[in-house]
Amino acid sequence: EAQVTQNPRYLITVTGKKLTVTCSQNMNHEYMSWYRQDPGLGLRQIYYSMNVEVTDKGDVPEGYKVSRKEKRNFPLILESPSPNQTSLYFCASSLSRENTIYFGEGSWLTVV
């Protein structure tokens, strides 16, 4: 089954404690991205990657890092989380920029 898998799905953490949200896709997609969803703001792109070792900033990259060492994985790293990063995060992938984007089920992150 084609899917995008994120972990953890739910996490409560404390300010400043580094965390990583993993994302993996089994569709051999080249394009992967991370979004955050906040009430009244819709989805905003954090980072995207067009292929292995190629990553670029989206609209709201501050406070986040990503890496793309393998085609299937695109982890989101919060080096020093802050409360304003409390949000619902989605990983997504597609064959190319023009193709349908598939989303993971989301990761609820709370920073206290």
Add this chain to the structure above:
Amino acid sequence: AQSVTQLGSHVSVSEGALVLLRCNYSSSVPPYLFWYVQYPNQGLQLLLKYTSAATLVKGINGFEAEFKKSETSFHLTKPSAHMSDAAEYFCAVSEGGADGLTFGKGTHLIIQP
């Protein structure tokens, strides 16, 4: 730069009534346009997409959308609302460039019995 405006953060319709969710876009090139649906506590699911073929696009669950270039609109409709249609709906635009998708702020569809 691409952008999307969804009119109405909340739309309420009666079961069986017409559903109309509005989306206007801004794009410097012919765009790709999408509607996604998000059910409570779930991820986003593609409803339909426009990629410069037919201007009337049919999607899943009885939804359809019409691309109107002159109005820069891509409104989503369904002739008869069902209780199971209650969800958050997002319109999105892509110019096919490296920016990926730009989403609207979403419209919460409420179905009244």
